Amino acid sequence: xxxxxxxxxxxxxxxxxxxxxxxxxxxxxxxxxxxxxxxxxxxxxxxxxxxxxxxxxxxxxxxxxxxxxxxxxxxxxxxxxxxxxxxxxxxxxxxxxxxxxxxxxxxxxxxxxxxxxxxxxxxxxxxxxxxxxxxxxxxxxxxxxxxxxxxxxxxxxxxxxxxxxxxxxxxxxxxxxxxxxxxxxxxxxxxxxxxxxxxxxxxxxxxxxxxxxxxxxxxxxxxxxxxxxxxxxxxxxxxxxxxxxxxxxxx
Numbered sequence: 001x002x003x004x005x006x007x008x009x010x011x012x013x014x015x016x017x018x019x020x021x022x023x024x025x026x027x028x029x030x031x032x033x034x035x036x037x038x039x040x041x042x043x044x045x046x047x048x049x050x051x052x053x054x055x056x057x058x059x060x061x062x063x064x065x066x067x068x069x070x071x072x073x074x075x076x077x078x079x080x081x082x083x084x085x086x087x088x089x090x091x092x093x094x095x096x097x098x099x100x101x102x103x104x105x106x107x108x109x110x111x112x113x114x115x116x117x118x119x120x121x122x123x124x125x126x127x128x129x130x131x132x133x134x135x136x137x138x139x140x141x142x143x144x145x146x147x148x149x150x151x152x153x154x155x156x157x158x159x160x161x162x163x164x165x166x167x168x169x170x171x172x173x174x175x176x177x178x179x180x181x182x183x184x185x186x187x188x189x190x191x192x193x194x195x196x197x198x199x200x201x202x203x204x205x206x207x208x209x210x211x212x213x214x215x216x217x218x219x220x221x222x223x224x225x226x227x228x229x230x231x232x233x234x235x236x237x238x239x240x241x242x243x244x245x246x247x248x249x250x251x
Contacts (some may be wrong), residue, residue, distance in 0.1 A: 004128070007209070010216055011128035017225055020144040022052035026130035026209075027139040027174060028123045034058055034131075035123075041065035044073065044122065045169045045192040047203070051124035052140045060121040072171040073122065074114030095191055111167055112174045122174065134209045136177055142201045146185065150204045151224035152215045153183050168192075169204070177206040 007216060014024050025048055035058040041068045047057045061075040064242040068087075069078050078084055081178065088101045097106040153161060161183035164172055174240060186204040188196070207215070217226035231239070 005130075005131055005133070007130060009214070010212060011085045012141070013216060013219070014127075017219055018139065018140070018141060019146055020141065021066045021140050022049075022140045022153055023126035023128060025051040026123075026125045026127045026132070026139070027132035027136040027138060027178075028130075028132045028134060029117065029178065030123055030132075031119065032035065033060065033121050037176065039063060043195070044069050044124075044174070045188065046196050047124050048138060048169075048173070049140065049196055049198070051126055052184060054126050054129075056123070056125040056129060058121050058123050061118055066170075069170045072114060072168045073118070073175060074117035092251075097190065107167055110164070110180050112176060113173055114171070134212075136174065137207050138173055139154055139189075139205045139207070140202055141205055141215065143203075146203060146205050147209065149215075150183070150226040151187075152218055152222055153207070153211065154194065155218050155222045155224070156211065156214050173204045173206045176209050177208055181210070183211070213249060 009028055011023055014020060035056070041063055042057055042059050044059045044064070045066070047059055050057055059069075059073075061070065062076055064070055066075070069080055069088075078087070088104055091104055092101055098107070108234050123132070125131075127134070139145065141149065150161065162180070163183075163185050164176055165187060166172075167189065169186050169188050169192045172184055176182065177184045184206045186206070187193075188198055188202075188204065192198075221227050223229050
């Protein structure tokens with residue numbers, strides 16, 4: 001019987017600690033296709049959920065089904081000003097996600113440009129089935145699960161993640177965390193939530209894999225995990241004296 005790779009073993013642990021309904025999703029950006037016969041057209045916002053539910057999928061330039069994702073994931077660069085104008089017109093007047101092209105331009109200016117992934121492939125798999133050490137792990141969580149993950153992250157070094165929200169799901173849940181090696185939260189952009197029929201309580205937390213073993217090690221030490229909150233003797237005495245003093249003041 002083949003022994004599970006270490007990251008595959010983390011999946012059950014995270015499901016327990018975070019009370020996950022779905023598996024964490026392992027993300028890898030590969031230079032060669034892994035699923036040789038993958039020809040089905042795929043939307044990556046849908047693929048994240050499918051992977052969380054157990055299906056391994058691969059998205060590249062040829063089978064990507066979302067025009068926006070082709071740009072946001074770096075499959076192609078759009079330099080034609082006429083096409084850019086049409087895209088912005090659709091986002092502003094069609095999807096009605098921004099009040100003006102200027103507002104959309106402001107958002108775009110705040111997002112790191114994606115790398116050239118025209119010859120790359122994004123492999124998405126449930127963490128327990130991933131054959132590759134992930135570059136990124138995406139958690140489909142509720143607010144409590146997100147709170148626990150962010151508590152683990154700040155427990156490690158006290159540094160607050162530089163969270164960016166409000167943009168396209170694929171850009172902020174995959175590209176930004178990969179490019180900047182940063183933990184991030186995505187609520188799914190409004191269009192993607194509707195298209196994917198996402199449960200109302202779910203959101204995404206993306207964690208670079210380098211932090212995952214550290215988080216696993218912290219689970220028994222952090223109160224967001226298994227550690228119990230304790231009151232050191234001196235602190236208990238301080239609280240008792242403070243409480244006693246307040247009672248005297250209140251007569």
